[in-house]
Amino acid sequence: MSDTASPxxxxxxxxxxxxxxxxxxxxxxxxxxxxEVVTFTADLGQGEEVEPxxxxxxxxxxxDKHIFIEDLREEFARDFVFPMMRANARYEGDYLLGTSIAxxxxxxxxxxxxxxxxxxxxxxxxxxxxNDQVRFExxxxxxxxxxxxxxxxxxxxxxxxxxxIAWAEKHQIAVPKDKRGESPFSTDANLLHTSSExxxxxxxxxxxxxxxxxxxxxxxxxxxxxxxxxxxxxxxxGVALNGEAMSPATLLEALNELGRKHGIGxxxxxxxxxVGMKSRGMYETPGGEIYARAHRGIEQITLDRGAxxxxxxxxxxxAELIYNGLWFSPEREMLQAAIDLSQQxxxxxxxxxxxxxxxxxxxxxxxxxxYSEAHVTFEDDAxxxxxxxxxGFINLNALRLKLLAKRDSR
Numbered sequence: 001m002s003d004t005a006s007p008x009x010x011x012x013x014x015x016x017x018x019x020x021x022x023x024x025x026x027x028x029x030x031x032x033x034x035x036e037v038v039t040f041t042a043d044l045g046q047g048e049e050v051e052p053x054x055x056x057x058x059x060x061x062x063x064d065k066h067i068f069i070e071d072l073r074e075e076f077a078r079d080f081v082f083p084m085m086r087a088n089a090r091y092e093g094d095y096l097l098g099t100s101i102a103x104x105x106x107x108x109x110x111x112x113x114x115x116x117x118x119x120x121x122x123x124x125x126x127x128x129x130x131n132d133q134v135r136f137e138x139x140x141x142x143x144x145x146x147x148x149x150x151x152x153x154x155x156x157x158x159x160x161x162x163x164x165i166a167w168a169e170k171h172q173i174a175v176p177k178d179k180r181g182e183s184p185f186s187t188d189a190n191l192l193h194t195s196s197e198x199x200x201x202x203x204x205x206x207x208x209x210x211x212x213x214x215x216x217x218x219x220x221x222x223x224x225x226x227x228x229x230x231x232x233x234x235x236x237x238g239v240a241l242n243g244e245a246m247s248p249a250t251l252l253e254a255l256n257e258l259g260r261k262h263g264i265g266x267x268x269x270x271x272x273x274x275v276g277m278k279s280r281g282m283y284e285t286p287g288g289e290i291y292a293r294a295h296r297g298i299e300q301i302t303l304d305r306g307a308x309x310x311x312x313x314x315x316x317x318x319a320e321l322i323y324n325g326l327w328f329s330p331e332r333e334m335l336q337a338a339i340d341l342s343q344q345x346x347x348x349x350x351x352x353x354x355x356x357x358x359x360x361x362x363x364x365x366x367x368x369x370x371y372s373e374a375h376v377t378f379e380d381d382a383x384x385x386x387x388x389x390x391x392g393f394i395n396l397n398a399l400r401l402k403l404l405a406k407r408d409s410r
Contacts, residue, residue: 020165042105086340099131103327131274142328217262222262223356232349233294348364
């Protein structure tokens, strides 16, 4: 159940970035709620040093035994991103779910650390308007139905940047110079993507300013020569780039650099938030876009038509479950089991052409291919396919249409 001012809560584990907002939250939990604070900072490949969070937590008097900083990049890629990619998941047909898929892992560790430190609750810095509060809390309750959750943005009266900074200064929390003005937009980043929203992006008619993009080169300025790469797949997961074996996180990092160079993976999207409103965001998913296209490429020759089409029918539901924070739900796990079964023979190599914002599949091969050149050739097929069989096939499929037409013509 959600937390109120329960006297039973004595210690709380906070998802802590080391930034101004979560630093204020850490001190607020101590000063206003009288709680002992444990901080957890996850390295999910956001491209920033996470170790400074340790010094900031120490500066607020949090003992080392209650400061947790963990490198979760491999677990993130292996156990969350790659399973999602097996489903070809895109929310509302476009969004590769970069923020959504990170939240269940953070929640998992928050709950585990709460158990390790005998904490009574967890806390996060998500606002009451966004999706992340839902994702954090649904994941936490799925893993520990008795956990209590504190969401300061739904409780306190620090409703403006000015009020937040004033409170920070009052309690001797360092405020960086770049935080004193109104931020033109907010960002979230991890190994899979960077998202930006708010302020200069709030008018959906206005084009995203160039300075918002941080992870990709402008496609117009990308190299004038295309670059060809290969990605090897085993059971639906990428295992090598250009013939070099790589772990999931290492592969995504390498693809991110290629995508950055060629301006791949930009998305300007107005999406439907789970909490009910529409939101305009700009997403950069350079390596993820390359990987997603490659995965579909290898499925084209290794998946049976029935399995492939069923996967495409299941995908919107699967993507919506992740977007809505239901990664740990039984229905997502049921869908995952079906998806994973479909991937048992999704093996082979895909060749892609990277050029000025595009990642095009230009070749695919597999020892498990279902593609039969003998059957599709326009030349002599040596008896592999009897074209006369098509007449009966058409007649049977046309039967109901003929009966309908006769009835409707009467």
